[in-house]
Amino acid sequence: MRPAAHGRTAVALAVGAAAAVCAAPSGIEAAPLVVKAGTVYTMAGEPIQGGVVVVEDGRIVAVGPAAGTSVPPGAQVLEAAVVTPGLIDAHSVVGLSGYLNQPHDQDQLERSSPVQPELRAIDAYDARERLVAWIRGFGVTTIHTGHGPGALVSGQTLVAKTRGETVEEAVVVPVAMIAATLGESAVVEEKGKAPGTRGKLAAMLRADLVKAGEYAAKRERAKESEPVPRDLRLEALGRVLTGELPLLVTAQRHQDIMTALRLQGEFGFRLVLDGAADAHLLIDEIRAAGVPVIVHPTMGRAVGETENLSMRTAARLADAGIPIALQSGFEDYVPKTRVVLFEAALAAARGLGRVRALAAVTIDAARLLGIDDRIGSLEVGKDGDLALYDGDPFEYTSHCERVVIAGEVFPGEQIRH
Amino acid sequence: MRHAGVRRGLFLLAAVTMAAGAGAAEPTHAFVGARLVPIVGEPVQDGVLVIEGGTIRAIGPAGAVSVPAGATVHDVAGKVILPGLVDTHSHIGGGRAADGSAPIQPDTSVLDAINARDAGFQRARAGGITTVNVMPGSGHLMSGRTVYLKLRAGDTIEDLLIRTADGRVAGGMKMANGTNSRRDPPFPGTRGKSAALVRAAFVEAQEYRRKLEAAGDDSSKRPDRDLRLEALLEVLDGRRVVHHHTHRHDDILTVLRLQKEFGFRLVLQHVSEAWKVADEIAAAGVASSIIVVDSPGGKLETMDVAFGNGRALEERGALVGFHTDDWITDSRLFLRSAGLAVRAGMSRKGALYGMTMAGARMLDLQDRIGSLEAGKDADFVVLSGDPLSVYTRVLETWVEGNRVFDLERPEDERIADGGYGAGQPRQEALACLEGGGER
Numbered sequence: 001m002r003p004a005a006h007g008r009t010a011v012a013l014a015v016g017a018a019a020a021v022c023a024a025p026s027g028i029e030a031a032p033l034v035v036k037a038g039t040v041y042t043m044a045g046e047p048i049q050g051g052v053v054v055v056e057d058g059r060i061v062a063v064g065p066a067a068g069t070s071v072p073p074g075a076q077v078l079e080a081a082v083v084t085p086g087l088i089d090a091h092s093v094v095g096l097s098g099y100l101n102q103p104h105d106q107d108q109l110e111r112s113s114p115v116q117p118e119l120r121a122i123d124a125y126d127a128r129e130r131l132v133a134w135i136r137g138f139g140v141t142t143i144h145t146g147h148g149p150g151a152l153v154s155g156q157t158l159v160a161k162t163r164g165e166t167v168e169e170a171v172v173v174p175v176a177m178i179a180a181t182l183g184e185s186a187v188v189e190e191k192g193k194a195p196g197t198r199g200k201l202a203a204m205l206r207a208d209l210v211k212a213g214e215y216a217a218k219r220e221r222a223k224e225s226e227p228v229p230r231d232l233r234l235e236a237l238g239r240v241l242t243g244e245l246p247l248l249v250t251a252q253r254h255q256d257i258m259t260a261l262r263l264q265g266e267f268g269f270r271l272v273l274d275g276a277a278d279a280h281l282l283i284d285e286i287r288a289a290g291v292p293v294i295v296h297p298t299m300g301r302a303v304g305e306t307e308n309l310s311m312r313t314a315a316r317l318a319d320a321g322i323p324i325a326l327q328s329g330f331e332d333y334v335p336k337t338r339v340v341l342f343e344a345a346l347a348a349a350r351g352l353g354r355v356r357a358l359a360a361v362t363i364d365a366a367r368l369l370g371i372d373d374r375i376g377s378l379e380v381g382k383d384g385d386l387a388l389y390d391g392d393p394f395e396y397t398s399h400c401e402r403v404v405i406a407g408e409v410f411p412g413e414q415i416r417h
Numbered sequence: 418m419r420h421a422g423v424r425r426g427l428f429l430l431a432a433v434t435m436a437a438g439a440g441a442a443e444p445t446h447a448f449v450g451a452r453l454v455p456i457v458g459e460p461v462q463d464g465v466l467v468i469e470g471g472t473i474r475a476i477g478p479a480g481a482v483s484v485p486a487g488a489t490v491h492d493v494a495g496k497v498i499l500p501g502l503v504d505t506h507s508h509i510g511g512g513r514a515a516d517g518s519a520p521i522q523p524d525t526s527v528l529d530a531i532n533a534r535d536a537g538f539q540r541a542r543a544g545g546i547t548t549v550n551v552m553p554g555s556g557h558l559m560s561g562r563t564v565y566l567k568l569r570a571g572d573t574i575e576d577l578l579i580r581t582a583d584g585r586v587a588g589g590m591k592m593a594n595g596t597n598s599r600r601d602p603p604f605p606g607t608r609g610k611s612a613a614l615v616r617a618a619f620v621e622a623q624e625y626r627r628k629l630e631a632a633g634d635d636s637s638k639r640p641d642r643d644l645r646l647e648a649l650l651e652v653l654d655g656r657r658v659v660h661h662h663t664h665r666h667d668d669i670l671t672v673l674r675l676q677k678e679f680g681f682r683l684v685l686q687h688v689s690e691a692w693k694v695a696d697e698i699a700a701a702g703v704a705s706s707i708i709v710v711d712s713p714g715g716k717l718e719t720m721d722v723a724f725g726n727g728r729a730l731e732e733r734g735a736l737v738g739f740h741t742d743d744w745i746t747d748s749r750l751f752l753r754s755a756g757l758a759v760r761a762g763m764s765r766k767g768a769l770y771g772m773t774m775a776g777a778r779m780l781d782l783q784d785r786i787g788s789l790e791a792g793k794d795a796d797f798v799v800l801s802g803d804p805l806s807v808y809t810r811v812l813e814t815w816v817e818g819n820r821v822f823d824l825e826r827p828e829d830e831r832i833a834d835g836g837y838g839a840g841q842p843r844q845e846a847l848a849c850l851e852g853g854g855e856r
């Protein structure tokens with residue numbers, strides 16, 4: 001079973017976001033780091049038995065069998081049963097939605113207006129949020145997070161490493177996608193307020209996309225002496241129309257997924273489907289549209305608009321050649337966040353298999369997010385992001401012992417009180 | 418592929434059974450070749466489990482236990498059999514008992530509110546759960562009586578009830594402290610008031626008992642019947658166990674203090690900060706039913722909830738069981754709770770005991786369920802492998818000698834894994850939500 005043997009073309013569409021990628025990591029560790037493992041899942045070819053990974057100045061400088069790989073003198077040496085690339089959570093709200101779940105730490109959803117693409121995730125991300133360290137403990141080194149589902153257009157997302165004390169230190173892609181939601185969770189409950197129906201959701205999104213196109217054309221035509229005033233909202237949507245930013249559409253029910261595909265066909269933007277609880281009903285349609293899917297958490301609660309979700313959806317989509325990644329999603333109660341390692345574990349056990357499930361939280365997620373030039377596999381030149389486990393990373397009883405981000409070593413899971 | 422062996426065995430031996438004629442009055446099944454984990458007693462690698470009607474007749478190694486003539490033989494080589502799992506705290510069926518009119522309502526029962534056709538019941542069977550304590554919510558100091566249910570095939574709540582030796586419907590009393598039950602009037606506004614109201618209610622019940630005892634056989638002197646106080650007396654007399662929702666370390670200690678004062682029988686539920694007061698819990702000799710969730714927080718009281726609670730309590734010799742609090746965690750993945758507890762240092766043996774026998778003891782059902790022993794109810798789960806592995810599937814669930822879940826049945830597979838229509842008519846089950854589930 002090859003990791004990521006599927007759907008490169010569609011995923012390649014997402015690479016544009018890499019244009020916004022920040023500067024490469026500055027070297028954190030002066031001393032080189034050597035990680036030896038019984039099994040190294042590089043996610044770029046077959047796993048290496050008895051392998052070694054060497055990290056210098058934050059980047060991987062060597063990967064290979066221990067026998068044939070030279071190790072620099074004076075290096076810090078770590079050993080583990082299994083090493084994987086640092087895991088990527090392809091969609092989360094961690095850092096905007098805090099663990100206390102009190103009004104002061106909930107910034108993932110602004111309800112004052114249904115369409116607010118100008119809301120930047122970098123202005124809200126809390127790099128010191130306890131849940132960032134919590135998920136890092138299980139091997140998650142990169143998160144795609146930001147404004148969450150629940151409004152027609154809720155705002156922007158970012159990609160960050162799970163390190164750093166400020167968003168500036170953590171961020172990898174400051175503006176990754178614009179987040180939108182179709183379906184009942186984006187409908188405003190207050191009577192007399194729009195959007196109050198599915199039809200209205202689609203009509204409002206179409207109207208705003210049309211407006212954004214007209215705005216861009218006007219700005220283009222405007223004379224220097226008579227500039228068109230800037231409109232941050234339409235500017236942000238315009239970046240979706242030009243293909244610079246993907247539109248991340250959370251759509252759970254089949255009719256909402258079809259609406260997302262219909263709008264994508266009409267406007268030609270780069271669509272990333274999110275959640276997609278009913279995706280197993282629409283495999284042909286999604287494949288034909290060439291759209292990648294960030295599949296709902298495998299253990300997501302099957303109620304309301306996710307009532308039809310299946311733990312086998314990731315496997316079914318992958319079997320059909322549809323590019324997928326996995327996510328922790330959004331939780332509004334207990335637990336406050338899921339851990340994408342656990343979601344991948346159950347997906348592995350529900351048809352996806354160990355290697356494809358690992359790919360869905362490493363290299364495939366990196367491709368979907370357009371950051372695979374830096375992250376997602378253990379290859380020379382990529383960021384030194386690794387997760388060290390004492391056994392099969394997916395087993396309930398295994399442990400993540402250490403986590404490495406750009407060569408910086410962090411403790412693993414903190415669960416033994 | 419999954420458990421073709423079981424099927425094949427059934428198929429081949431159906432003919433044998435028929436040929437043997439109607440010898441036994443009750444259907445007899447023999448499960449041959451599995452690793453049997455009886456919980457009480459050591460595991461048997463190549464075992465034979467014989468059930469007759471709704472009862473376990475024999476269990477032991479191949480050779481030591483013979484397959485009775487006429488038994489339907491199930492080839493379960495390579496599989497693992499555990500006693501049916503006991504979920505000591507669930508909200509499947511979405512039942513609510515107490516309403517918003519008062520904080521203490523022992524006269525209500527979730528029995529009168531459960532939707533027995535809720536898909537949650539089959540999901541619980543898909544998770545290997547055979548006995549479940551279905552509780553009302555946690556938005557009250559006392560939100561009503563709970564019911565212990567056997568997950569038999571059945572469409573009405575009466576089909577699922579368990580009767581005690583004296584004929585009563587088996588169940589406990591749900592209590593809560595901390596923030597969920599602190600609400601606008603008539604609910605208490607502080608922790609001090611919460612405890613004061615509980616003390617006053619129990620004292621009132623003690624007074625009622627005194628009057629009853631003083632009246633003796635003289636019916637003219639008896640106080641009028643008070644259903645509320647009658648139910649509280651069941652608690653004070655030890656006939657009804659208190660299942661007490663509690664999270665924070667100081668709230669846990671408050672429960673222990675009240676228990677000591679009034680002497681009621683107690684199971685601590687959730688016990689999110691058990692690791693902080695494990696010594697005190699152990700010293701009180703009180704049982705804990707814990708929940709394992711994927712991250713801390715979500716509400717202030719669970720900011721320090723830990724995978725390690727099982728380990729902390731086990732190390733001090735306290736009785737530990739588990740619960741789903743479905744839909745906080747998914748009944749279909751109940752075994753995962755034991756896996757994660759072991760991840761945090763609990764023993765495998767202790768975790769499996771916690772999923773079965775410990776729960777049975779907390780529900781006063783230890784003589785009937787919780788282990789694979791001759792004479793006990795034929796409630797068990799056939800697993801594809803190691804109970805604590807993510808890759809292991811629940812293949813079959815049996816309750817009192819009847820198979821109530823079979824992964825090979827397409828409709829059961831759809832419940833187990835999800836799919837179109839799998840959730841209906843499931844409703845958003847009442848969990849221990851902020852504000853008593855009135856979200």
